Amino acid sequence: MKLKIGISCYPTVGGSGVVATELGKLLAARGHEVHFITSSVPFRLDRVYPNIYYHEVEVNQYSVFQYPPYDLTLASKIAEVAKRQKLDLIHVHYAVPHAICAILAKQILNGDLKIITTLHGTDITVLGYDPSMKDLIKFGIEQSDLVTAVSDDLVKQTRALIATNKEIQTVYNFIDENVYKKLNVDELKKHYKIEEDEKVVIHISNFRPVKRIPDIIKSFALIAEKVKAKLLLIGNGPELAIARQLVNDFKIKDRVLFLGNQKHIAELLSMSNLMLLLSEKESFGLVALEAMACGVPVIGTNAGGIPEVIVDGQTGYLCDIGDVNCVADKAVSLLLDQSSYEAFSLRAMEHVQSVFHSETVVSEYERLYCQVIQK
Numbered sequence: 001m002k003l004k005i006g007i008s009c010y011p012t013v014g015g016s017g018v019v020a021t022e023l024g025k026l027l028a029a030r031g032h033e034v035h036f037i038t039s040s041v042p043f044r045l046d047r048v049y050p051n052i053y054y055h056e057v058e059v060n061q062y063s064v065f066q067y068p069p070y071d072l073t074l075a076s077k078i079a080e081v082a083k084r085q086k087l088d089l090i091h092v093h094y095a096v097p098h099a100i101c102a103i104l105a106k107q108i109l110n111g112d113l114k115i116i117t118t119l120h121g122t123d124i125t126v127l128g129y130d131p132s133m134k135d136l137i138k139f140g141i142e143q144s145d146l147v148t149a150v151s152d153d154l155v156k157q158t159r160a161l162i163a164t165n166k167e168i169q170t171v172y173n174f175i176d177e178n179v180y181k182k183l184n185v186d187e188l189k190k191h192y193k194i195e196e197d198e199k200v201v202i203h204i205s206n207f208r209p210v211k212r213i214p215d216i217i218k219s220f221a222l223i224a225e226k227v228k229a230k231l232l233l234i235g236n237g238p239e240l241a242i243a244r245q246l247v248n249d250f251k252i253k254d255r256v257l258f259l260g261n262q263k264h265i266a267e268l269l270s271m272s273n274l275m276l277l278l279s280e281k282e283s284f285g286l287v288a289l290e291a292m293a294c295g296v297p298v299i300g301t302n303a304g305g306i307p308e309v310i311v312d313g314q315t316g317y318l319c320d321i322g323d324v325n326c327v328a329d330k331a332v333s334l335l336l337d338q339s340s341y342e343a344f345s346l347r348a349m350e351h352v353q354s355v356f357h358s359e360t361v362v363s364e365y366e367r368l369y370c371q372v373i374q375k
């Protein structure tokens with residue numbers, strides 16, 4: 001059955017928007033009609049795709065509004081597009097405000113709209129602690145026709161924090177196998193002056209406090225004492241200044257490249273030997289999946305959904321939150337033992353193929369869409 005699917009998400013750099021966009025692209029490739037309803041073109045929607053339509057949410061700056069009313073405009077846009085395009089359903093990513101906006105749109109349409117909400121991360125694990133948000137998030141979850149979360153741990157945390165009995169299904173994240181694979185990047189390595197015998201450690205994130213950026217720098221400083229290596233820092237966010245300060249303090253300025261927000265992540269991963277993801281909260285860790293797909297083992301923390309993505313001792317290692325000595329020891333042992341490293345790299349690629357294959361995940365979303373429509 002070919003469906004007309006609306007998708008609302010944050011269009012900016014970040015996990016939920018990436019997952020929403022990649023899902024939309026693969027659904028469109030399967031012949032469904034996909035309508036993105038977002039405040040700007042999602043950053044991963046970087047060319048023309050057949051079957052994909054974009055509806056801009058233009059936030060009204062009318063002077064009586066002290067704050068631009070994004071939520072209300074989005075709700076009204078979802079209702080308008082759903083009616084005009086005869087959407088079968090709207091799939092919203094991130095509980096606040098997107099689930100709430102979809103519910104309002106459904107009310108505008110006298111109940112004639114099916115809503116699927118996917119929970120991604122700090123929409124639950126940070127905002128769920130905020131008393132002014134908790135009941136709103138609960139409302140968004142309970143009024144959705146179907147709710148998914150990106151890991152078993154996020155399902156568990158949602159139950160604990162939001163106190164809801166609503167059924168929430170885990171649907172893991174995925175990557176596009178045609179994009180995330182090991183590429184030949186010899187020229188790029190030369191451009192970044194990475195020497196033949198030098199190892200590359202990479203971290204990619206939004207540099208928010210939950211990502212524990214100081215632990216990344218501290219771990220790398222320890223690694224660099226024993227291994228000739230460079231650190232690539234990809235992304236932008238509030239902890240970037242602290243990162244620069246620590247790099248100066250540890251006197252490793254010549255070993256660290258701050259590359260800011262980047263689009264071509266597979267190329268940067270293909271230059272890398274190891275990823276560090278040392279968050280204190282992480283519902284899934286899409287960057288870890290992207291790294292493993294490119295044959296890059298990951299050292300992550302024992303936090304949230306990370307242990308569902310990294311197989312400890314097989315595709316990378318898990319360390320306790322804040323234990324930078326554990327991270328450095330595991331990293332040094334991996335980087336200095338070539339034959340063991342190659343086995344980790346191979347298993348990482350195989351694990352992504354077998355557990356997180358896009359075909360399986362997209363089919364699962366299709367099955368859930370049909371279930372909701374037939375309810």
Ligand SMILES: CC(=O)N[C@H]1[C@@H](OP(=O)(O)OP(=O)(O)OC[C@H]2O[C@@H](n3ccc(=O)[nH]c3=O)[C@H](O)[C@@H]2O)O[C@H](CO)[C@@H](O)[C@@H]1O
Nearest residue numbers: 014015016018120121122235261262282283284285286287
């Ligand atoms: C703290 C938390 O719970 N975060 C979750 C949140 O996303 P969150 O935004 O924290 O992070 P993720 O690491 O999962 O994803 C970031 C995405 O943005 C991309 N990127 C990043 C920087 C950059 O410069 N360029 C770029 O393209 C990355 O390649 C990746 O695709 O939702 C994701 C999707 O469900 C989950 O996997 C994360 O666990």
Ligand SMILES: O=P([O-])([O-])O[C@@H]1[C@@H](O)[C@H](O)[C@@H](O)[C@H](O)[C@@H]1O
Nearest residue numbers: 010013014015016017121122206
């Ligand atoms: O809040 P969080 O779950 O860590 O991650 C968020 C992403 O899921 C979202 O796509 C992005 O727009 C946010 O800026 C943030 O990165």
